[in-house]
Amino acid sequence: MSYFDVASSAPLHPVARQALRASLDEGWADPSRLYREGRRARMLLDAAREAAAEAVGCRADELVFTASGTAAVHAGVAGALAGRRRTGRHLIVSAVEHSAVLHAGQAHERDGGTVTEVGVGRGGAVDPDAYADALRPDTALACLQSANHEVGTVQPVAEVARACREAGVPLLVDAAQSLAWGPVEGDWSLIAGSAHKWGGPAGVGILAVRKGVRFAPQGPLDERESGRAPGFENIPGIVAAAAALRAVRAEAAGQAARLRELTDRIRTRVPELVPDVEVVGDPVRRLPHLVTFSCLYVDGESVLHGLDRAGFSVSSGSSCTSSTLTPSHVLRAMGVVSEGNVRVSLPLGTAEEEVERFLDVLPGVVRDVREKLGAPAGPTEGAAESVTVDAMGLTCPQPVIELGKAIGKVRVGGTVHVDADDEVAAVDIPAWCHTQGQEYVEAVARPGGGARYTVRRLV
Amino acid sequence: MSYFDVASSAPLHPVARQALRASLDEGWADPSRLYREGRRARMLLDAAREAAAEAVGCRADELVFTASGTAAVHAGVAGALAGRRRTGRHLIVSAVEHSAVLHAGQAHERDGGTVTEVGVGRGGAVDPDAYADALRPDTALACLQSANHEVGTVQPVAEVARACREAGVPLLVDAAQSLAWGPVEGDWSLIAGSAHKWGGPAGVGILAVRKGVRFAPQGPLDERESGRAPGFENIPGIVAAAAALRAVRAEAAGQAARLRELTDRIRTRVPELVPDVEVVGDPVRRLPHLVTFSCLYVDGESVLHGLDRAGFSVSSGSSCTSSTLTPSHVLRAMGVVSEGNVRVSLPLGTAEEEVERFLDVLPGVVRDVREKLGAPAGPTEGAAESVTVDAMGLTCPQPVIELGKAIGKVRVGGTVHVDADDEVAAVDIPAWCHTQGQEYVEAVARPGGGARYTVRRLV
Incomplete structure (x- = not known):
């Protein structure tokens, strides 16, 4: 453990x-x-x-x-x-x-x-x-x-x-x-x-x-x-x-140096090991022992359960793991992806091998959840001018998964409209655009509730 | 201890x-x-x-x-x-x-x-x-x-x-x-x-x-x-x-019976061993482990110090032992003597010998404090019709000590006036009268502050 x-x-x-x-x-x-x-x-x-x-x-x-x-x-x-x-x-x-x-x-x-x-x-x-x-x-x-x-x-x-x-x-x-x-x-x-x-x-x-x-x-x-x-x-x-x-x-200086090296390793390696991840927080002016990243197309709770089964206890600012079902106000204020959020905060004396084992285990855990949820596999070339996705009634991370799949169906320059009423979409769709290099055009309230989000494919 | x-x-x-x-x-x-x-x-x-x-x-x-x-x-x-x-x-x-x-x-x-x-x-x-x-x-x-x-x-x-x-x-x-x-x-x-x-x-x-x-x-x-x-x-x-x-x-019933016997012993023996003591609180409907008594003509702090030196840790509701310098609101509400107040609350498993040793030690501790403070020795026959005591500026227990000495100077039926500005006198002088069988006549505010307390000797 x-x-x-x-x-x-x-x-x-x-x-x-x-x-x-x-x-x-x-x-x-x-x-x-x-x-x-x-x-x-x-x-x-x-x-x-x-x-x-x-x-x-x-x-x-x-x-x-x-x-x-x-x-x-x-x-x-x-x-x-x-x-x-x-x-x-x-x-x-x-x-x-x-x-x-x-x-x-x-x-x-x-x-x-x-x-x-x-x-x-x-x-x-x-x-x-x-x-x-x-x-x-x-x-x-x-x-x-x-x-x-x-x-x-x-x-x-x-x-x-x-x-x-x-x-x-x-x-x-x-x-x-x-x-x-x-x-x-x-x-x-x-x-x-x-x-x-x-x-x-x-x-x-x-x-x-x-x-x-x-x-x-x-x-x-x-x-x-x-x-x-x-x-x-x-x-x-x-x-x-x-x-x-x-x-x-008394041990702070030594521990800070050691743990900073380990969290730097997580900051660098996680995006290499897991596609569609955003490491959040200041890379330099930060606590030595703490690193947070968000994985697109997964819910935090499933990732936490997977990591728990693999012997790792971590935390998440995702909505799905909290009793209030609203995403972390911190991630929202930063404008970063809240879905699939994982916070790692290392105790004093954490062994290098533990972190290496975490890096071994994480990609499989995220992959399993993505497969189960039907996340988009990777970039595809689309031809459509515009696609509209009905994500009404779907909750995090589904609206973003649907968006990720739909973007592959439109040509570069084309648009995707997502109709969604999950509150988290308002945070995660713009944040998704930022991490994916796509253009977030607007959100317009829908008469029946929720909003229509418009995204333009740039890459 | x-x-x-x-x-x-x-x-x-x-x-x-x-x-x-x-x-x-x-x-x-x-x-x-x-x-x-x-x-x-x-x-x-x-x-x-x-x-x-x-x-x-x-x-x-x-x-x-x-x-x-x-x-x-x-x-x-x-x-x-x-x-x-x-x-x-x-x-x-x-x-x-x-x-x-x-x-x-x-x-x-x-x-x-x-x-x-x-x-x-x-x-x-x-x-x-x-x-x-x-x-x-x-x-x-x-x-x-x-x-x-x-x-x-x-x-x-x-x-x-x-x-x-x-x-x-x-x-x-x-x-x-x-x-x-x-x-x-x-x-x-x-x-x-x-x-x-x-x-x-x-x-x-x-x-x-x-x-x-x-x-x-x-x-x-x-x-x-x-x-x-x-x-x-x-x-x-x-x-x-x-x-x-x-x-x-799990041990409450047995402990309650044992401790009630020990506190009953304190309730009975203390007034026999120490003159001018009032045991306070309901003798029957009470917690099994707790007994409280007040000793006239002493301050609680000196008694507590004496008991501490003799190896007993007890508490007091007397003004002299609290940071606020007002007597316990409990004793005041009950109308009982607050000076020289001692609360004994026995832990589970208290040995009978400890209580006996407490009863051995207490009379000497109280006597020493009374001697130091010049408390009245005992009832004397007086002849005066009326005596006035100036206790202005004196604090607990001095006003009551002065009253106790003055009462010995007047005949039965005669009166003692005590001028005092210590707040505690308002509690302790009536309570003293009650315990001593004397008549508390009145308290009249003095123009310069404090009050004149009038007591009639009945016994």
């Missing part, structure tokens, strides 16, 4: 396991009590806070432990917005933030606030100038992830932080995906993170708020963790989380 | 430790993923939910795991209030709820809702009829703890639940202190609990919401745990929590 999905959750680091076991005996009491067991728990908590703060790059009294990364994001966004309510109620997020940030933004909108989503380029990064343009006099808070969780693209946090600082707006950085690799650069105001992403246990997040940042915790009062994270402290988890963060940082 | 404060936090049960260790290997992955590690995590989570639901007495799909008992209370109160917003915005709580419930109520008030606090008798229990009288047509939610965390009094939950059911109002029961001992009786609608109180790990709470109860989760959307508990599931903690609950339940 090869587990290639640390971006979802990393196995517990051995150092974390050891720290957890030790602190189960020492850290179960209430750290606010004055007796021996309480003082011992308090000492563990204080030491963990010092260690975590050093790794994050802040003062110990600026950092609290939350119940999860999600809780850290929710508390951070709500507290920072409330702290600057007099300035205004405008929030800026990037379009590719983690759902925890986007959901916090939606809650803010339901509460009467306004949110601007800053778009990203095809590589998944925001443009710092475009981000700066979104800053307004009534902007209370800006959010930008340190690196994207689905495609690994590193965001220009330092540049955006500078623009925010000049505008007097605090910047909250969701650093969940990057804290294992190093501190966040630049002049950030708040940071949120999640221990189970760096090899710590589940149930621990961190929220750092720089001194001087106006912050008003929301929700019912609670005295613990400076009033910013309610509930009895999970000290064994916190101790293990801090220990894991130190441990992964 | 004897740790006598499980009502704050219990040491991890051996079964929980074992379950935690095992599930660290099996339960770190994302249970929403379809690959092997995710399916394994999901199975652990499902099994833990079944086990916890059985212990709570509900269906598995009615129970979610939260990040703490506090989180369960906050989410439960907010969700139930929002679910019945159309009915009204009135919330009922008892005056002796845990601060998590009271703080949720305060947040509701800040948000424009109204809260009724139902008082308690000297034993700490609400009167079911008085509670029922508080129900109104616009009551959205009622809250009542199963048993009090400071004095151990068991509340008449079944009776109150019946009244709520008749009025069509859901009842949320904070069962944090009692779940180790058995399911909550009666027709409750929501239950909140906290694993570290029953020997599970910190970082896990439970929230059960009966089918049919209108519930609208508040805060940002999150798909996990039926949308009721945001953040990545802490599966090893959850597995350990469920295992611990089953384990403590």
Whole structure:
């Protein structure tokens, strides 16, 4: 078995396991009590806070432990917005933030606030100038992830932080995906993170708020963790989380170099081994361990099942694998193919042989799914001037498969019309055109629902 | 060392430790993923939910795991209030709820809702009829703890639940202190609990919401745990929590009988061994492992330090031991002495010898503090008609010490006036009169601040 999905959750680091076991005996009491067991728990908590703060790059009294990364994001966004309510109620997020940030933004909108989503380029990064343009006099808070969780693209946090600082707006950085690799650069105001992403246990997040940042915790009062994270402290988890963060940082440089070589290999070899694949995300400014690609004419779920049977655990941003049946908002914002999407995120210490075996297995898995779905075999010469495809009622990846087959029936310069009502088609048909070098002409709403998509054959 | 404060936090049960260790290997992955590690995590989570639901007495799909008992209370109160917003915005709580419930109520008030606090008798229990009288047509939610965390009094939950059911109002029961001992009786609608109180790990709470109860989760959307508990599931903690609950339940009947005998011994012997002590809480309808008493003429902090030096870890609801410097709202609502308050809550398996040693040590600890503070030695015969004591600027327990000394200077039928501005005097002077058999006449606000308390000597 090869587990290639640390971006979802990393196995517990051995150092974390050891720290957890030790602190189960020492850290179960209430750290606010004055007796021996309480003082011992308090000492563990204080030491963990010092260690975590050093790794994050802040003062110990600026950092609290939350119940999860999600809780850290929710508390951070709500507290920072409330702290600057007099300035205004405008929030800026990037379009590719983690759902925890986007959901916090939606809650803010339901509460009467306004949110601007800053778009990203095809590589998944925001443009710092475009981000700066979104800053307004009534902007209370800006959010930008340190690196994207689905495609690994590193965001220009330092540049955006500078623009925010000049505008007097605090910047909250969701650093969940990057804290294992190093501190966040630049002049950030708040940071949120999640221990189970760096090899710590589940149930621990961190929220750092720089001194001087106006912050008003929301929700019912609670005295613990400076009033910013309610509930009895999970000290064994916190101790293990801090220990894991130190441990992964100690090996980060070496692991980053090794894993970057392996993900580069995947980036290069997958398009050679599998036809009709788009590798997505910035090829250079990216996390070392994460690579994402989309395979045309397959559904992500079938590919994931095939890889699981072959012993590989990976993730997908395709609609078919999520409960909501909408494609990843990240891939959509980037304008890249969402169908047949595969995210590989390698754990520390991944062996070269595992990656080679993955590259051996992948082509057969994709081929099998394509055969089953009747995907187009390859480019053919067509003669028709125009072909219309009825893909109404068909779901991802069928509309694109039908388009792929139809394009082979028209001459170069001819057009294909696809009638489809699957929401994903609106993302995947333009993205297909981009990867295939064909011209995406337009989408026109159909009276009965769905849309007619028009594509012109160029090659 | 004897740790006598499980009502704050219990040491991890051996079964929980074992379950935690095992599930660290099996339960770190994302249970929403379809690959092997995710399916394994999901199975652990499902099994833990079944086990916890059985212990709570509900269906598995009615129970979610939260990040703490506090989180369960906050989410439960907010969700139930929002679910019945159309009915009204009135919330009922008892005056002796845990601060998590009271703080949720305060947040509701800040948000424009109204809260009724139902008082308690000297034993700490609400009167079911008085509670029922508080129900109104616009009551959205009622809250009542199963048993009090400071004095151990068991509340008449079944009776109150019946009244709520008749009025069509859901009842949320904070069962944090009692779940180790058995399911909550009666027709409750929501239950909140906290694993570290029953020997599970910190970082896990439970929230059960009966089918049919209108519930609208508040805060940002999150798909996990039926949308009721945001953040990545802490599966090893959850597995350990469920295992611990089953384990403590299996031994509950035997332990309850043993510990009840030991706490009965404390209830009987402490007043024999230490003069001027009030044992508080209901002597019969109470948790088996918990006993609370207040010692006149001492401050809780000094007694706790003395007991800690002698090897006993206990808790106190006295103002001097809390960061807020206000006495326990529970003791205040009961109208009992708050000074020199000591709560003993025995862990499972407490040895009889430990309790005997506690009874050996306690009188000396209290005597030493009293000597240091100059407490009144005992009843003396006085001759004066009236004595006025200036206790302005003095803090607990000094105003009561001065009163105790002054009462010895007046004749039976004579009066003592105490001028004091310590907030605690308003609680402790009437309570002192009650325990000493003296008449509390009145308190009159003084022009310069504080109050003049008048006491008549009866014995």
